Amino acid sequence: MSLKRNILDLRKRKDEVRKGGGDKAIEKQVAQGKLTARQRILAIVDEGSFHEYDMFVEHVGTDFNMGNKVLAGDGVVIGTGTIYGSPICIYAQDFTVEGGSLGLMHARKITKIMDHALKMRVPLIGINDSGGARIQEGVNSLAGYGEIFFRNTLSSGVIPQISVILGPCAGGAVYSPALTDFVFVVENISKMFITGPAVIKSVLGEDISMEALGGARVHAETTGNAHFFALSEEECFEQIKALITYIPWNNTQKAKAFPPKEPKAKYKIANIVPADVRMPYDIREIIKSITDDSEFFEIMELFAANIVIGFGRMNGETVGFVANQPLVLAGVLDCDSSDKAARFIRYCNAFNIPIITLEDMPGYLPGVDQEHAGVIRHGAKILYAYSEATVPKITVIIRKAYGGGYIAMNSRHLRADFVFAWPTAEIAVMGPEGAANIVFRKEIAEAADPEAMRQQKIQEYKDKFANPYVAASKGYIDEVIEPQETRKILLHALQISAHKDIQSPAKKHGLPPF
Amino acid sequence: MEDQEKNQVIIVHSAKYQTTYNKKYLNRKVWEEPNFNLIKSYIPGTIIDILVKEGQVLNGGDSIIVLEAMKMYNDVQMPFKGKIVKINIEKGQKIPKGFEMIEIEPVK
Numbered sequence: 001m002s003l004k005r006n007i008l009d010l011r012k013r014k015d016e017v018r019k020g021g022g023d024k025a026i027e028k029q030v031a032q033g034k035l036t037a038r039q040r041i042l043a044i045v046d047e048g049s050f051h052e053y054d055m056f057v058e059h060v061g062t063d064f065n066m067g068n069k070v071l072a073g074d075g076v077v078i079g080t081g082t083i084y085g086s087p088i089c090i091y092a093q094d095f096t097v098e099g100g101s102l103g104l105m106h107a108r109k110i111t112k113i114m115d116h117a118l119k120m121r122v123p124l125i126g127i128n129d130s131g132g133a134r135i136q137e138g139v140n141s142l143a144g145y146g147e148i149f150f151r152n153t154l155s156s157g158v159i160p161q162i163s164v165i166l167g168p169c170a171g172g173a174v175y176s177p178a179l180t181d182f183v184f185v186v187e188n189i190s191k192m193f194i195t196g197p198a199v200i201k202s203v204l205g206e207d208i209s210m211e212a213l214g215g216a217r218v219h220a221e222t223t224g225n226a227h228f229f230a231l232s233e234e235e236c237f238e239q240i241k242a243l244i245t246y247i248p249w250n251n252t253q254k255a256k257a258f259p260p261k262e263p264k265a266k267y268k269i270a271n272i273v274p275a276d277v278r279m280p281y282d283i284r285e286i287i288k289s290i291t292d293d294s295e296f297f298e299i300m301e302l303f304a305a306n307i308v309i310g311f312g313r314m315n316g317e318t319v320g321f322v323a324n325q326p327l328v329l330a331g332v333l334d335c336d337s338s339d340k341a342a343r344f345i346r347y348c349n350a351f352n353i354p355i356i357t358l359e360d361m362p363g364y365l366p367g368v369d370q371e372h373a374g375v376i377r378h379g380a381k382i383l384y385a386y387s388e389a390t391v392p393k394i395t396v397i398i399r400k401a402y403g404g405g406y407i408a409m410n411s412r413h414l415r416a417d418f419v420f421a422w423p424t425a426e427i428a429v430m431g432p433e434g435a436a437n438i439v440f441r442k443e444i445a446e447a448a449d450p451e452a453m454r455q456q457k458i459q460e461y462k463d464k465f466a467n468p469y470v471a472a473s474k475g476y477i478d479e480v481i482e483p484q485e486t487r488k489i490l491l492h493a494l495q496i497s498a499h500k501d502i503q504s505p506a507k508k509h510g511l512p513p514f
Numbered sequence: 515m516e517d518q519e520k521n522q523v524i525i526v527h528s529a530k531y532q533t534t535y536n537k538k539y540l541n542r543k544v545w546e547e548p549n550f551n552l553i554k555s556y557i558p559g560t561i562i563d564i565l566v567k568e569g570q571v572l573n574g575g576d577s578i579i580v581l582e583a584m585k586m587y588n589d590v591q592m593p594f595k596g597k598i599v600k601i602n603i604e605k606g607q608k609i610p611k612g613f614e615m616i617e618i619e620p621v622k
Contacts, residue, residue, distance in 0.1 A: 205610065329539055
């Protein structure tokens with residue numbers, strides 16, 4: 001063969017693999033509003049940056065007549081590329097090839113690119129679209145999953161790991177996304193569950209659709225398994241690309257800095273918060289009045305909305321925000337919001353992202369359901385995560401900082417670097433109403449007009465304790481600031497803590513209450 | 515309580531906060547005092563066998579029902595010494611989770 005013929009032969013072979021499961025299977029895929037595996041990768045990475053590996057890998061199944069079957073690339077595409085110039089490793093399961101089922105070689109391709117990502121210290125993106133284990137390969141496919149989960153765990157906190165669910169992801173397969181940092185789902189396309197509707201119906205008699213059991217909205221809203229929810233694959237890819245701009249390549253780096261920008265003029269920080277502490281407002285307005293260009297990249301927007309988490313930039317650098325949301329459930333802490341915030345705090349800490357905490361919360365959500373759901377151990381996660389974090393930690397108390405919530409929301413006592421309070425802040429063991437009822441119980445009960453006495457005592461307590469000055473007098477608050485100074489002071493605090501270096505006691509690992 | 519739901523108010527330490535509820539909060543289970551005299555199914559399944567009759571007195575730990583669930587025969591036992599007051603199930607019946615299968619009363 002001449003060189004030219006060799007090249008033509010190579011091209012033919014590659015084209016053959018690129019056809020995936022063939023026209024019919026691709027047609028089916030497209031009819032569901034789905035792109036193919038390679039189209040998805042190309043839509044995420046920079047144009048012309050993708051290189052695919054292991055195209056000619058063949059499956060090794062021999063039982064059940066699998067020996068005669070040719071599976072293009074064994075149903076998964078792996079490779080490297082860049083997103084806005086940042087290097088990434090990526091894999092995408094190809095549903096058109098044998099339902100994207102995971103056999104031994106399929107798994108080996110995935111673990112190969114995972115090893116590569118960890119070795120090169122670059123982010124890993126996994127696109128899941130698979131019917132599950134390839135039953136014909138038996139225990140070999142289970143081995144494959146195990147190897148993937150192990151690498152997910154090993155890479156955790158070293159490189160960012162992103163999972164994109166663009167099809168079914170069922171049974172054991174769900175545990176790879178669950179072990180990664182961020183999970184993206186798309187309405188009507190993503191399906192995640194341990195046990196599918198058919199089995200649930202036959203065993204338990206419960207009739208439920210796939211979408212209602214483990215659709216995108218369920219995981220974004222109810223289970224908290226998903227971090228980003230999109231209405232189409234295109235929107236999802238934009239979210240992934242945006243996320244990549246906020247996070248570093250690995251745990252020894254800082255996220256890329258952007259040119260600083262002032263917040264937009266329409267966000268007037270002093271006009272957002274109502275004077276009455278019992279009235280709600282949207283805490284995200286405050287965040288946007290502080291961040292560069294008023295941009296806030298919210299994470300887990302639909303889950304436990306009583307706490308808000310996400311990234312913004314301050315003077316061009318990425319900062320993680322944790323903020324109570326008075327608009328939903330009065331901004332209380334509960335099981336879900338504690339889980340949500342704690343995981344995010346740990347993410348920021350692992351990847352050198354400073355944390356700004358905005359506090360306005362009346363306490364923990366009362367209720368038997370919360371107590372029985374374990375609000376003690378869930379709530380403890382926030383305390384643990386803040387205490388453990390060694391990145392710069394800055395708190396701004398906007399209004400209410402009552403009781404255990406005051407301690408939990410990155411207080412001085414958990415080693416916050418800076419604690420600021422607005423003059424509207426109320427830092428107290430509990431709200432005036434509750435405190436007056438306890439402290440002045442006797443006076444109220446014995447008064448000629450108990451209700452009038454109650455109101456009088458509430459006012460007394462309010463005047464004395466519902467302010468930031470008692471805490472400031474003890475040094476628990478570093479400075480009481482005017483709302484319009486917030487950004488300036490935060491920028492200063494971030495600048496001062498840029499080279500923060502503290503050592504925690506050496507240990508194998510801590511034991512957070514999970 | 516109903517007033518609270520309508521106005522979307524959360525009460526913490528006697529203070530009422532105006533806010534909005536999320537779906538999960540609205541769907542939360544309201545706690546009920548458990549009634550130990552009701553033998554409820556802890557898993558959905560099929561009644562394979564009923565080993566007792568109404569009026570019968572049994573000791574705690576005695577088998578009363580065989581409930582098939584998750585491809586397993588589950589032995590449902592008397593929680594304490596007591597009398598079978600009423601049987602609400604039949605052999606072969608498929609039951610959901612939390613179904614009140616048998617009513618009992620304690621015997622000293």
